[in-house]
Amino acid sequence: MDLEALQFLKSEQAQRFLEEHLESNPEEVARRYKGKNPFLPALATQIRCLQKAKAKLPTYHASRCLLEPLALEQASGEKAAEMKATGYSGERFLELGGGLGVDSLYFAKNFLQNWVVERNNLLVEMGEYNFNKLQKFLKGEVHWWKGEARDFLQLSKGNFDLVYVDPLRRGKEGRKHIHLANCQPNVLDLLPSLWRITQVILVKASPMLDLEWAQRKFQGSLRRICVQSVERECKEVLLELSPKKESQTTVECRFFRNGQIHRYTPLSSPKTIEKWADLKKGWPPSFYAYEADVALYKAKLAKQFLQEKYPHLEGGWTEGPGLFLSPQWEKNFLGRIFEIKEVYPFSPKRLRKQWKGRQFQIWKRYFGIPHLKSSLGVREGGKEHLLFVSTKGKRWVLLAKEITKKAPSNIAEGKTLGAKDGGPGDANLW
Numbered sequence: 088m089d090l091e092a093l094q095f096l097k098s099e100q101a102q103r104f105l106e107e108h109l110e111s112n113p114e115e116v117a118r119r120y121k122g123k124n125p126f127l128p129a130l131a132t133q134i135r136c137l138q139k140a141k142a143k144l145p146t147y148h149a150s151r152c153l154l155e156p157l158a159l160e161q162a163s164g165e166k167a168a169e170m171k172a173t174g175y176s177g178e179r180f181l182e183l184g185g186g187l188g189v190d191s192l193y194f195a196k197n198f199l200q201n202w203v204v205e206r207n208n209l210l211v212e213m214g215e216y217n218f219n220k221l222q223k224f225l226k227g228e229v230h231w232w233k234g235e236a237r238d239f240l241q242l243s244k245g246n247f248d249l250v251y252v253d254p255l256r257r258g259k260e261g262r263k264h265i266h267l268a269n270c271q272p273n274v275l276d277l278l279p280s281l282w283r284i285t286q287v288i289l290v291k292a293s294p295m296l297d298l299e300w301a302q303r304k305f306q307g308s309l310r311r312i313c314v315q316s317v318e319r320e321c322k323e324v325l326l327e328l329s330p331k332k333e334s335q336t337t338v339e340c341r342f343f344r345n346g347q348i349h350r351y352t353p354l355s356s357p358k359t360i361e362k363w364a365d366l367k368k369g370w371p372p373s374f375y376a377y378e379a380d381v382a383l384y385k386a387k388l389a390k391q392f393l394q395e396k397y398p399h400l401e402g403g404w405t406e407g408p409g410l411f412l413s414p415q416w417e418k419n420f421l422g423r424i425f426e427i428k429e430v431y432p433f434s435p436k437r438l439r440k441q442w443k444g445r446q447f448q449i450w451k452r453y454f455g456i457p458h459l460k461s462s463l464g465v466r467e468g469g470k471e472h473l474l475f476v477s478t479k480g481k482r483w484v485l486l487a488k489e490i491t492k493k494a495p496s497n498i499a500e501g502k503t504l505g506a507k508d509g510g511p512g513d514a515n516l517w
């Protein structure tokens with residue numbers, strides 16, 4: 088899209104057309120009106136973008152904002168933006184590399200004066216137009232600034248309560264970068280100029296970022312690491328930096344699940360008790376596997392989370408830590424729960440005979456064996472789950488059914504399973 092097409096998209100005629108065709112297939116619209124308007128490709132793209140934005144950016148969709156495909160792909164989802172802005176407030180906020188301004192929109196609900204710096208002219212024009220429509224969601228003013236982050240920092244005189252950077256991770260060849268030094272703007276290069284204008288910098292990094300690398304790289308200035316996930320997908324790692332020497336980095340997880348935002352920070356001096364599961368051949372089938380949120384695994388807090396939040400759960404972890412196996416059912420567990428139907432030693436030949444051609448959902452974190460589906464002759468899908476786990480150096484496959492938010496098949500809701508109820512209940516085996 089160019090600036091001329093953007094001007095047209097702002098017109099009443101274009102807005103009316105978009106409204107009328109919002110639910111239509113964009114390819115079909117392009118075919119039907121071929122040759123009738125020079126900006127038809129831009130209109131079709133806009134319909135496609137708005138349709139995609141319905142789930143990712145519901146406020147932008149509802150306000151009929153204008154969107155650009157690549158910027159839409161690179162933007163934070165609104166849920167992630169809302170979660171990360173929670174807890175920050177003040178007078179002046181700055182985002183370097185604002186894109187569609189999704190993160191800025193959520194920060195601007197808590198700050199009075201907001202600046203969004205973006206080097207792409209089209210996105211700045213689009214941002215100014217969109218934020219006019221989004222005005223009712225803002226607490227204060229939002230100023231879009233067209234140009235390079237470095238130039239803004241050179242010209243800027245005032246102080247900011249928070250500077251946020253969500254650098255572009257996609258390189259020219261389309262590859263996604265993980266290291267901050269390869270992203271644009273390069274926040275590592277900008278740090279000296281940033282410390283002149285702020286005491287708090289928040290950097291959004293790839294969910295693949297190595298957290299130990301971040302701790303080493305920023306040493307005393309890394310105040311907090313926050314891992315965020317939305318509906319079991321790890322979205323981002325946030326690094327909060329401060330110029331003061333911090334004695335310790337706090338690690339926090341925020342996850343959006345079942346329509347709610349959850350936050351978890353471990354106790355200040357965590358003491359994790361090593362509890363490892365010990366599966367045995369012929370193990371009674373009635374036990375449960377618990378999977379914590381993906382953000383907790385990423386932050387290496389899954390074990391602590393279970394220990395702190397569900398201290399009553401007996402059982403142990405499969406290697407990794409992978410899944411927590413327990414003879415007890417905890418219906419309020421904040422994560423996924425599986426009811427185990429069968430336990431098999433991992434023997435591909437035997438299992439292939441049994442399952443060839445069937446469909447299963449596969450869970451194999453930390454199993455370390457490639458091509459599981461083809462060696463067992465199974466396909467991804469269906470309602471049954473195969474959980475591939477290792478305990479005490481042995482590999483197992485658990486045939487399971489997900490019972491998150493449901494009662495297990497052999498138990499009435501509200502009851503806890505124990506030996507008396509006909510479940511395994513033999514805690515000594517754990």
Ligand SMILES: C[S@@+](CC[C@H](N)C(=O)[O-])C[C@H]1O[C@@H](n2cnc3c(N)ncnc32)[C@H](O)[C@@H]1O
Nearest residue numbers: 162163184186187188189190206236253271272
């Ligand atoms: C990942 S996007 C930001 C997305 C944004 N947080 C959102 O939620 O919509 C990064 C943006 O930084 C901009 N950018 C990259 N390098 C820049 C620089 N040196 N100065 C200003 N903007 C830059 C890119 O044009 C891109 O729009």
